[in-house]
Amino acid sequence: MDPQATIVLGKAIGAGLAMIGAAGGGIGIGLSVGGAVQAMGRNPDHTPTIQTNMILGVAFAEAVAIYALVVSLIILFVLN
Amino acid sequence: MNSFWNGKRRYVALLLFLAGVFVALEVPPVIPFIQLPGENLPAGYNIPFTDIRITNTLVAAVIVWLLLLLFLVYIARRRPSDGSEVPPGGFYNMFEALYEGLMGFIGGIAGGPHFRLIFNMFMTIFLIVLLSNWMSLVPGIDTVGFIHPHVKEKYDVEKDEYKVITTDGFEIYQGFLGISYVNGQCNWISPADEAAADATALAAAEAARAAAEQDLLVEAAYDRYKAAHDGHGDDAGGESSGDAHAEDDHAPAVAESDAAAAAYDEVLAARVAEKQARADRGCYTGVAVSPWQDGYIAADDKAKKAPIPLHPDPSSDEAKRVPWVVLPWVRVASTDLNMTLTLAIIAVVMVQYVGVKALGIGYFTKFFNFATLFKSPLGGIDVAVGLLELIGDFAKILSFSFRLLGAMFAGAILLFVMSFLVPILPWPFFILEFFVGAIQALVFALLTAIFMQLATISHHHDDDHDHAEAH
Numbered sequence: 001m002d003p004q005a006t007i008v009l010g011k012a013i014g015a016g017l018a019m020i021g022a023a024g025g026g027i028g029i030g031l032s033v034g035g036a037v038q039a040m041g042r043n044p045d046h047t048p049t050i051q052t053n054m055i056l057g058v059a060f061a062e063a064v065a066i067y068a069l070v071v072s073l074i075i076l077f078v079l080n
Numbered sequence: 081m082n083s084f085w086n087g088k089r090r091y092v093a094l095l096l097f098l099a100g101v102f103v104a105l106e107v108p109p110v111i112p113f114i115q116l117p118g119e120n121l122p123a124g125y126n127i128p129f130t131d132i133r134i135t136n137t138l139v140a141a142v143i144v145w146l147l148l149l150l151f152l153v154y155i156a157r158r159r160p161s162d163g164s165e166v167p168p169g170g171f172y173n174m175f176e177a178l179y180e181g182l183m184g185f186i187g188g189i190a191g192g193p194h195f196r197l198i199f200n201m202f203m204t205i206f207l208i209v210l211l212s213n214w215m216s217l218v219p220g221i222d223t224v225g226f227i228h229p230h231v232k233e234k235y236d237v238e239k240d241e242y243k244v245i246t247t248d249g250f251e252i253y254q255g256f257l258g259i260s261y262v263n264g265q266c267n268w269i270s271p272a273d274e275a276a277a278d279a280t281a282l283a284a285a286e287a288a289r290a291a292a293e294q295d296l297l298v299e300a301a302y303d304r305y306k307a308a309h310d311g312h313g314d315d316a317g318g319e320s321s322g323d324a325h326a327e328d329d330h331a332p333a334v335a336e337s338d339a340a341a342a343a344y345d346e347v348l349a350a351r352v353a354e355k356q357a358r359a360d361r362g363c364y365t366g367v368a369v370s371p372w373q374d375g376y377i378a379a380d381d382k383a384k385k386a387p388i389p390l391h392p393d394p395s396s397d398e399a400k401r402v403p404w405v406v407l408p409w410v411r412v413a414s415t416d417l418n419m420t421l422t423l424a425i426i427a428v429v430m431v432q433y434v435g436v437k438a439l440g441i442g443y444f445t446k447f448f449n450f451a452t453l454f455k456s457p458l459g460g461i462d463v464a465v466g467l468l469e470l471i472g473d474f475a476k477i478l479s480f481s482f483r484l485l486g487a488m489f490a491g492a493i494l495l496f497v498m499s500f501l502v503p504i505l506p507w508p509f510f511i512l513e514f515f516v517g518a519i520q521a522l523v524f525a526l527l528t529a530i531f532m533q534l535a536t537i538s539h540h541h542d543d544d545h546d547h548a549e550a551h
Contacts (some may be wrong), residue, residue, distance in 0.1 A: 062487075063479065063523075067479075070485065073116060073486070077114050077116045078117070
């Protein structure tokens with residue numbers, strides 16, 4: 001097999017595998033937003049506080065997915 | 081002014097949309113060329129009196145600093161010195177509302193004796209990161225810059241200078257967002273690979289010729305054998321068969337050379353056609369006209385070593401040797417690890433600073449907790465936990481820097497790719513990036529504030545309290 005094609009193949013597969021980590025971030029965001037929506041339904045008066053904390057929690061959960069994204073970006077664009 | 085624009089803004093939006101359609105049709109978008117590290121500006125753009133090259137992300141960072149400076153000067157001038165009320169309205173009012181809101185927010189999290197320090201740190205980081213992130217929404221940033229050959233700069237240690245050499249294979253460099261200028265349709269093939277492909281074609285041609293010759297020889301031998309056999313078997317036609325034999329002997333010799341040469345040419349013609357097709361698209365196809373001539377590889381080696389100027393005339397033959405990309409003048413600072421890592425180190429150092437300020441030298445017992453090692457049966461666990469805290473503080477640097485870098489770099493790529501896929505309507509993604517930039521700035525600054533607040537709390541005090549309660 002052409003060595004360059006092998007490299008491209010390996011990079012693509014590796015980047016795709018690295019993005020599996022984004023599933024964790026997705027689950028976390030789903031849980032936190034689900035909890036926040038329930039809380040907002042129970043006491044709508046506290047919506048602003050809940051919303052702020054929800055967005056922060058979502059950002060932290062998203063960060064985990066972003067680590068996976070960084071790894072796959074490094075595989076794609078930095079590794080030679 | 082206001083009455084003039086009432087009800088007319090929608091037409092401005094429509095006009096912009098139509099302009100987007102026109103531009104997308106007139107100037108087809110190109111696949112972006114993406115590179116993670118910040119690009120060096122071309123030779124000559126050094127930090128004065130040093131050899132350190134300026135990167136385009138540094139340009140963006142300096143712009144952010146200057147904007148913040150202007151902003152602070154404006155706020156300070158606008159604020160009355162006698163403490164009287166400022167008439168509401170305008171930018172100052174908006175900033176005051178933001179400032180007060182964030183002050184209340186941080187006051188709820190870190191409203192202790194170190195509130196001023198924590199809030200100052202929070203606000204500084206928040207404003208710097210916010211401005212950096214929102215720069216990716218400004219037209220022209222990341223997209224306008226030097227048209228640059230798709231080549232690599234290399235530092236020559238012996239001559240102590242930067243050299244520009246052609247790239248080969250995967251050693252591709254320069255250009256965050258690539259607009260291929262001359263050779264957009266070329267897959268860059270290095271001279272070495274070209275030579276290898278030529279050698280392969282040559283070998284295949286030789287093999288084809290040898291095979292053709294072999295076939296002809298076998299055929300001729302078979303003919304000769306058959307003729308001899310026939311001659312031997314049939315005595316009556318002996319003379320005529322001898323004539324035929326002589327003719328057969330002669331004819332294959334001509335056919336042999338013709339067929340072998342044809343096979344040779346046929347195989348090489350495919351390679352020639354391939355190179356010609358690339359040349360027709362304006363791609364670099366090597367130096368010598370006939371690649372299978374002996375001089376080719378030597379000439380190509382020479383061309384490989386010949387430096388290409390950073391700004392060759394696009395119409396020259398020299399320019400055709402390389403593909404071209406854009407090296408943006410300004411690239412969003414937070415897409416460079418240097419910027420985010422620096423901010424992360426500053427944040428973590430400030431966490432240690434406020435910890436020492438609040439708890440004195442005893443703050444470090446958080447990391448090196450040998451006090452209970454021989455007193456309590458679980459003292460060893462305390463030591464391990466302290467060391468884990470130490471590792472955790474280093475991990476904070478990594479998580480801070482990679483979170484911001486990942487979010488903003490991915491956002492930049494998202495904008496490029498969407499501008500490429502839907503050139504007419506990429507703006508929903510700009511709105512998304514607006515929020516992502518704000519949230520990431522808030523998260524970075526807020527985490528700093530929270531960690532600083534946590535560092536001011538003494539764990540020992542809690543332990544003693546628990547002990548007292550237990551007793």
